[in-house]
Structure formats: structure tokens, C-alpha cells
Amino acid sequence: MDEHEEITEAELAALADGTVAPERRDELLRRVESSPDLARQLADQRMALAAIHQTDDVTASADLHARIAALAGAAQEEAPDASSAAPWALERNDAPRPGRWRASRWLRWAPPAAAAVAAVVVALVIVLPGGGGSGPNVTEAARVALAPTSGAPPQERAGTRELSVSVDGVSYPYWADETSWRAVGTRVDVVDQRTITTVAYANDRGQRIGYAIAAGDALPVSGGRTVTSGGVRFRILQSDGATVVTWLRDGHTCVVAARGVDPQMLLNLASGQSA
Amino acid sequence: MARLEPQALVRHVDRLHRAAWALCGSREDAEDLVQETFARVLAKPRRLAGEDELAYLMQALRNTFMTGRRTASRRPRADVPLEDVTAVDPGNGTRPERAAETHEVFGAIAALQEDFRLALVAVDVAGLSYREASRILDAPEATIATRLFRARAQVALTLRGPEPAADAPADAAAREASATERSLS
Numbered sequence: 001m002d003e004h005e006e007i008t009e010a011e012l013a014a015l016a017d018g019t020v021a022p023e024r025r026d027e028l029l030r031r032v033e034s035s036p037d038l039a040r041q042l043a044d045q046r047m048a049l050a051a052i053h054q055t056d057d058v059t060a061s062a063d064l065h066a067r068i069a070a071l072a073g074a075a076q077e078e079a080p081d082a083s084s085a086a087p088w089a090l091e092r093n094d095a096p097r098p099g100r101w102r103a104s105r106w107l108r109w110a111p112p113a114a115a116a117v118a119a120v121v122v123a124l125v126i127v128l129p130g131g132g133g134s135g136p137n138v139t140e141a142a143r144v145a146l147a148p149t150s151g152a153p154p155q156e157r158a159g160t161r162e163l164s165v166s167v168d169g170v171s172y173p174y175w176a177d178e179t180s181w182r183a184v185g186t187r188v189d190v191v192d193q194r195t196i197t198t199v200a201y202a203n204d205r206g207q208r209i210g211y212a213i214a215a216g217d218a219l220p221v222s223g224g225r226t227v228t229s230g231g232v233r234f235r236i237l238q239s240d241g242a243t244v245v246t247w248l249r250d251g252h253t254c255v256v257a258a259r260g261v262d263p264q265m266l267l268n269l270a271s272g273q274s275a
Numbered sequence: 276m277a278r279l280e281p282q283a284l285v286r287h288v289d290r291l292h293r294a295a296w297a298l299c300g301s302r303e304d305a306e307d308l309v310q311e312t313f314a315r316v317l318a319k320p321r322r323l324a325g326e327d328e329l330a331y332l333m334q335a336l337r338n339t340f341m342t343g344r345r346t347a348s349r350r351p352r353a354d355v356p357l358e359d360v361t362a363v364d365p366g367n368g369t370r371p372e373r374a375a376e377t378h379e380v381f382g383a384i385a386a387l388q389e390d391f392r393l394a395l396v397a398v399d400v401a402g403l404s405y406r407e408a409s410r411i412l413d414a415p416e417a418t419i420a421t422r423l424f425r426a427r428a429q430v431a432l433t434l435r436g437p438e439p440a441a442d443a444p445a446d447a448a449a450r451e452a453s454a455t456e457r458s459l460s
Contacts, residue, residue, distance in 0.1 A: 013421070048426075051376075058377050064288065064292065064310065065285070068310065072281040072284060072285050075317035
């Protein structure tokens with residue numbers, strides 16, 4: 001390979017996924033190792049591939065599998081003799097009209113759709129405060145949850161998957177073993193005579209989550225959307241550019257809030273911990 | 276030419292579902308896309324003209340996606356909007372962070388421009404060879420490889436995420452010892 005011959009993007013792509021021609025591999029690697037820019041590009045290729053391949057074990061829902069199996073079963077029964085079947089060429093324009101995905105022809109083949117297996121229930125629920133007096137609401141609790149924290153990071157209570165901090169017996173989760181989120185600090189606020197204790201979690205990407213628990217009765221919340229998981233109702237809303245997930249544990253309002261973090265991530269952390 | 280056996284196709288559902296999710300950016304739209312693809316393919320007897328079943332199905336998926344696009348599913352997004360947030364069944368052993376990472380990866384792929392997205396889905400998600408992808412996408416292999424490079428670079432950039440939070444230094448500087456009385460009203 002000529003030293004002055006540039007490595008193409010196509011070659012870098014093939015080098016990253018292992019499909020490069022064997023006779024060129026060593027030379028390409030040597031060139032990459034001598035160039036910080038090429039090394040960075042190859043690292044990006046491998047990073048993307050690693051992330052994509054982490055999804056290789058993602059499966060379709062049982063419901064979809066059942067529907068496809070029903071389609072295939074019906075088609076197998078109705079298929080004519082193979083010798084009389086004409087070959088079929090995929091044509092670009094023989095698909096149904098746009099927007100017909102939900103009015104599916106599969107209904108001709110399939111039995112009535114299997115019952116949904118998801119445990120999601122959408123309902124509008126307003127959580128009322130127990131005391132009836134004024135005080136902070138969930139949005140205000142989220143605001144303190146997002147504020148900078150201080151103090152030493154709380155540690156795990158040995159073998160419990162809980163942190164050493166708690167509010168009225170309601171503990172904070174220890175996530176560091178199962179996820180990349182580690183507790184990095186705490187803060188305690190008194191808002192309208194209500195104590196709100198926050199534990200902040202951070203990951204290696206510099207993202208932060210504030211987990212706040214309010215002492216006393218549940219805080220009022222409005223707006224957003226409700227998702228139920230494992231019998232627990234979670235309210236998800238947006239506030240001041242942050243995603244907020246709130247729910248009750250032993251009658252206490254818990255709030256998980258973050259900016260720039262996938263809402264699904266927040267809900268998964270909250271609901272996984274609540275299981 | 277080999278006949279396409281309907282019952283043999285069901286083993287490709289998971290792979291097609293992942294490809295569809297990466298194309299659409301939405302798990303729900305992906306299910307619709309997969310179902311519609313299989314409905315089309317199974318509507319009448321088929322024969323394979325030399326390609327294997329997966330390549331055939333991927334071409335069908337791609338055709339169905341291209342001709343059946345809807346504005347909502349075509350709008351790429353990196354984050355899951357609140358409307359699409361669903362609860363993870365805590366009993367199935369799924370790590371919560373893992374489920375969210377899946378959303379993030381497929382969201383990053385769905386945000387790619389179409390030709391990059393199709394190449395990456397065909398090769399890296401569905402597992403087709405460059406040659407098979409070249410055939411179903413009607414582009415030379417070298418072009419597929421170049422699109423792959425650019426698609427992966429963009430995905431890596433998206434997944435790398437934002438710079439570390441600006442308030443991180445403020446935590447160390449705050450040094451407040453205990454309760455702070457505040458009124459937010």
C-alpha cells in the first residue's frame with residue numbers, strides 16, 4: 001500500500017466490523033495507529049457498532065409474535081400447490097397506501113388479536129395532599145431535586161441495595177451495581193415548612209438525576225401523564241426544561257428529576273427500584 | 276427457485292423488529308411495520324430468486340417502510356417523548372438502564388438521514404452482508420460502506436451525549452453543611 005494513499009471511509013468501516021480484506025488489514029491498522037485522527041475515527045466506528053450490537057438480544061413482544069404466527073399459520077393452510085405458484089417480484093410501488101398500516105389486511109388472516117400483554121394503563125390521576133394545607137407541590141420538589149448538592153456521597157447500607165439515607169423509613173436506592181448511576185451528594189431543604197431530602201446521582205457521561213423524598217403527606221401534582229407499573233402509578237411531566245417522575249412510597253412523595261436524560265431512563269429507574 | 280415457507284419466516288420476527296425499530300425510532304410503529312411487512316409477504320405464495328429469507332424480508336420491510344411512511348413515525352427523535360414512555364415490567368429481569376439504552380440507540384439511528392439509516396439498519400442491525408445490502412438498496416458496495424461509515428460516525432456522536440453538566444464544579448464550591456431554609460413561594 002502506497003504510504004501516500006489515503007484510507008477511505010469505506011475501508012475504515014470494513015476495518016471496524018471485520019469485513020476488510022485480510023491482505024489489507026495489517027497495513028490499514030498500521031496506518032491507523034500512526035494517525036490520531038484515523039484512530040479516533042476507527043474508535044467512533046467501533047463505539048457505534050458496540051452500542052448497536054448491545055441491542056442484538058432485543059426481542060419483539062409476545063403479542064407481535066403471536067400475530068405473525070397467526071398470519072403464517074393461516075397462509076400455510078391457504079397456500080396452493082407449490083408447483084402452480086407463480087414467482088413474485090418485489091416491486092417498489094405495490095405496497096398499501098400510506099397510512100394504512102393500522103387498517104391492516106392481516107385481519108383477513110388472523111384471529112382476533114391477542115389481549116395486550118403490556119401492563120400500561122393511562123389515566124388522569126391527581127394526587128391530593130393529605131393535610132389540606134398549603135405547602136410545596138411536586139414541581140417545587142423537583143426544583144430542589146435539581147439544585148446542586150453538598151456533603152459526602154451516601155454509601156450503601158451493606159447488602160441492602162439501599163443507601164444509608166432515608167426519610168421516615170423510606171430509603172434511597174443504591175444503583176451503582178446494576179447501572180452506571182452512583183450517588184454523589186445530598187441536600188436537605190425546607191420548603192414551606194416541609195422537609196425535602198435529595199440524593200443526587202451522576203453517571204460517567206456527566207448526567208445527573210436528583211431523587212427527592214418529601215417528609216410527611218403526599219405533595220400535590222398536576223399535569224403530565226400517568227403510567228402504571230407493578231401496581232404503582234407514576235406521573236411523568238415536564239417542568240422548567242426537566243423531566244420529572246413522581247410516585248408514592250409508603251405515602252411519601254418521591255420525585256426523580258433530570259435535564260437531558262431520557263424520560264424512559266428515569267421511569268425505568270424509578271419503577272425498577274419500586275419493584 | 277426455492278419456495279418461501281410461511282412458517283419458516285417467523286424465526287426472523289425479532290431481527291426484523293429491531294430493524295423496524297431502528298428505521299422508525301418507535302417501538303409501536305416498528306410493530307406496525309413488521310406486521311404489515313409480513314402481511315404483504317404472506318398475502319400470496321413467494322419464491323426466493325437466489326437470495327436468502329432474511330434478505331428477502333429486509334427488502335420487503337424496506338419497501339413497506341419507504342412507501343408507507345407517515346409523518347409522525349418519519350420524524351426522527353433522539354429522546355423518547357412522554358407520550359411513548361412506557362413502564363418496564365419489573366418482573367422480567369430487564370435492567371432499567373438497558374431498556375433506556377435500547378431506546379437511545381434506536382433513536383440515534385432513526386435520526387440519521389434516510390440513505391445512511393437504511394445502510395446501517397441493513398448491515399449492522401439486520402446483519403446482512405455489504406453485498407446483500409447493496410442489492411436491496413440498489414447501490415454499489417463501496418457506496419454502502421461509505422454510508423455505513425458516516426452513519427456510524429453520526430451515531431457515535433449522538434450517543435456520546437452532551438458535555439459534562441455545568442453545575443458539577445458548583446457542587447464542590449457549595450459546601451453547605453446542613454438544612455437550608457428557603458421559601459419558593
